[in-house]
Amino acid sequence: MLDDFFTRALLAGTGVALVAGPLGCFIVWRRLAYFGDTLSHAALLGVALAFLLEVNITLAVFVVSACVSISLLALQRRASLSADALLGLLAHSALALGLVVLAFMTWVRMDLMGFLFGDILAVSRIDIVVIWIGGVVVLGVLALVWRPLFAATVNSELAEAEGMNPERANVVFMLLLAGVIAIAMKIVGVLLITALLIIPAATARPFASGPEQMAVLAAAFGAVSVVLGLFGSLEWDTPSGPSIVVAALLLFVLSISPLTNLMRPGRVFPPGEKG
Amino acid sequence: MSCYNIVALPYSLWHRALQHARPLALQGGLCRRRKMPQTPSPLVTLDRAGIFRAGRWLVRGIGLSIDKGEIVTLIGPNGSGKSTTAKMALGILKPDEGKAERRPGLTVSYVPQKVAIDWTLPLTVGRFMRLTGHVSRAQAERALEATGVSHLGPAEVRTLSGGEFQRVLLARAVARKPDLLVLDEPVQGVDFSSEIALYELIKRIRDDLHCGVLLISHDLHVVMAATDRVICLNGHVCCSGTPTAVASSPEYKALFGARAASTLAVYEHHHDHTHMPDGRVMHADGSVTDHCHPDDGHHHGESHAPRHASAGGESRDAR
Numbered sequence: 334m335l336d337d338f339f340t341r342a343l344l345a346g347t348g349v350a351l352v353a354g355p356l357g358c359f360i361v362w363r364r365l366a367y368f369g370d371t372l373s374h375a376a377l378l379g380v381a382l383a384f385l386l387e388v389n390i391t392l393a394v395f396v397v398s399a400c401v402s403i404s405l406l407a408l409q410r411r412a413s414l415s416a417d418a419l420l421g422l423l424a425h426s427a428l429a430l431g432l433v434v435l436a437f438m439t440w441v442r443m444d445l446m447g448f449l450f451g452d453i454l455a456v457s458r459i460d461i462v463v464i465w466i467g468g469v470v471v472l473g474v475l476a477l478v479w480r481p482l483f484a485a486t487v488n489s490e491l492a493e494a495e496g497m498n499p500e501r502a503n504v505v506f507m508l509l510l511a512g513v514i515a516i517a518m519k520i521v522g523v524l525l526i527t528a529l530l531i532i533p534a535a536t537a538r539p540f541a542s543g544p545e546q547m548a549v550l551a552a553a554f555g556a557v558s559v560v561l562g563l564f565g566s567l568e569w570d571t572p573s574g575p576s577i578v579v580a581a582l583l584l585f586v587l588s589i590s591p592l593t594n595l596m597r598p599g600r601v602f603p604p605g606e607k608g
Numbered sequence: 609m610s611c612y613n614i615v616a617l618p619y620s621l622w623h624r625a626l627q628h629a630r631p632l633a634l635q636g637g638l639c640r641r642r643k644m645p646q647t648p649s650p651l652v653t654l655d656r657a658g659i660f661r662a663g664r665w666l667v668r669g670i671g672l673s674i675d676k677g678e679i680v681t682l683i684g685p686n687g688s689g690k691s692t693t694a695k696m697a698l699g700i701l702k703p704d705e706g707k708a709e710r711r712p713g714l715t716v717s718y719v720p721q722k723v724a725i726d727w728t729l730p731l732t733v734g735r736f737m738r739l740t741g742h743v744s745r746a747q748a749e750r751a752l753e754a755t756g757v758s759h760l761g762p763a764e765v766r767t768l769s770g771g772e773f774q775r776v777l778l779a780r781a782v783a784r785k786p787d788l789l790v791l792d793e794p795v796q797g798v799d800f801s802s803e804i805a806l807y808e809l810i811k812r813i814r815d816d817l818h819c820g821v822l823l824i825s826h827d828l829h830v831v832m833a834a835t836d837r838v839i840c841l842n843g844h845v846c847c848s849g850t851p852t853a854v855a856s857s858p859e860y861k862a863l864f865g866a867r868a869a870s871t872l873a874v875y876e877h878h879h880d881h882t883h884m885p886d887g888r889v890m891h892a893d894g895s896v897t898d899h900c901h902p903d904d905g906h907h908h909g910e911s912h913a914p915r916h917a918s919a920g921g922e923s924r925d926a927r
Contacts (some may be wrong), residue, residue, distance in 0.1 A: 351699040361728050364728075487725065487729065487731065487736075490695070490720055490740070491718050491719070491720055491740070493698075494718035496740070541730040542732055542764070543731070543735050544729065547730050561859065
């Protein structure tokens with residue numbers, strides 16, 4: 334069954350989407366969309382370093398993304414720059430550094446497009462194993478830190494006062510995000526990872542009445558996007574990564590259209606009093 | 609007067625005197641040295657604690673302790689460091705000077721001054737009750753009922769009005785059955801009659817759970833009668849004492865009525881120095897110094913109205 338490249342692509346894509354959905358919810362809740370972008374830009378530097386040091390690409394991308402998130406945490410504490418300026422600085426310098434390092438290595442012949450936009454049709458069995466094992470680990474750790482992480486998302490001071498450790502939860506979350514970016518890069522590419530994180534979560538928002546529900550729905554919408562996108566790309570011979578993102582976008586547009594308003598959970602207003 | 613009464617009267621007086629004497633003994637410099645053998649260590653102790661931010665002290669030299677079953681109220685003008693002091697007691701802010709100690713294994717509940725729930729968060733009141741720890745459904749319902757918002761269980765948090773949300777915050781804090789309850793202006797956005805009810809509720813919570821309560825009052829002059837100690841802050845501990853004497857004063861009863869007087873109290877104090885907007889201190893004799901010294905800072909009974917300058921505004925509360 335795994336001999337078929339299309340089946341492998343479906344397995345790899347849904348595996349990534351199932352992990353990206355729940356993490357994407359936190360990106361939406363914590364308004365970290367640009368942070369996801371920064372990490373994925375830094376992923377290209379990871380790719381370049383992997384070629385230079387001849388190590389595993391996924392590992393190198395994870396390490397570089399983790400370093401970027403930790404340095405962001407450190408910079409935010411002391412620098413006088415705002416968070417978005419810092420993110421822009423880190424994102425584009427990492428991207429530029431990656432491209433420059435790649436250009437120096439004239440002996441490396443690589444498909445840059447494959448890293449920028451993903452090459453899901455070329456995933457190997459080992460890639461699938463990495464994605465699913467990595468995915469289970471990420472989701473397992475996320476389940477462990479779920480309560481403190483969510484509490485810190487609602488109100489960091491309240492969480493800290495009541496004995497949670499928001500700072501540790503934040504660091505764990507950033508490492509998880511770096512992990513997801515490392516395994517998702519092959520599927521949709523550096524430039525589109527954030528879309529796979531954010532769009533399914535945004536699609537899930539109107540249908541969810543609780544955070545856990547939204548995470549599950551986001552994972553489901555992501556998986557559906559992968560399946561639709563891959564079949565679409567097969568049908569119309571379009572690039573697979575962008576097709577997945579377009580499918581996710583279509584689901585999002587459907588979710589905010591007036592037709593689906595009927596399906597949303599009714600908002601409960603207290604009887605009699607309001608305001 | 610019967611013989612029985614003659615014997616009973618001195619006893620009740622003695623009993624009342626004891627009740628009043630205990631909170632009095634806790635205030636001032638004496639209490640720091642004193643070790644009361646019959647009480648276990650306090651839930652929270654701040655010892656000469658201070659927070660230094662952006663080149664100045666937000667608060668400094670704060671000493672306070674909260675025992676089990678005790679209600680301590682912090683009052684003071686805007687930016688006097690009430691929230692900062694509470695955050696030091698909670699461990700959110702680490703003091704740059706002095707010590708902040710909490711008894712290990714303490715269950716703490718916190719009602720922050722402001723909680724902004726992002727509209728992207730799907731969060732019902734029921735889920736919000738379980739935010740930082742497990743709370744059984746029955747426990748949550750009982751707490752919501754106690755604060756008068758049991759009908760809001762399935763409502764989304766962001767659709768609540770300010771007053772409703774304030775009650776939900778309080779319910780969430782109570783449902784955890786805390787040892788220490790810290791309330792930062794819990795009655796803001798609540799109308800006056802509900803305010804009295806909420807104060808009564810806080811007293812009942814203290815009686816039921818026998819927890820320590822640190823309460824920040826939004827109103828400089830109105831504090832709970834159930835308060836054991838009032839601490840007035842203005843970057844430092846200005847003064848502290850029991851509000852009971854004030855609660856029974858005829859002026860207060862005339863102002864708010866005898867019924868309200870059993871719940872609320874006016875706590876008045878007089879200063880012989882004024883804090884100027886630049887942080888310096890003008891004394892009664894007209895001299896100006898950089899600090900006001902705890903020893904000669906204030907003398908009760910002198911005829912100076914409290915004239916705290918609201919220097920710096922709310923921004924002085926470190927967030």
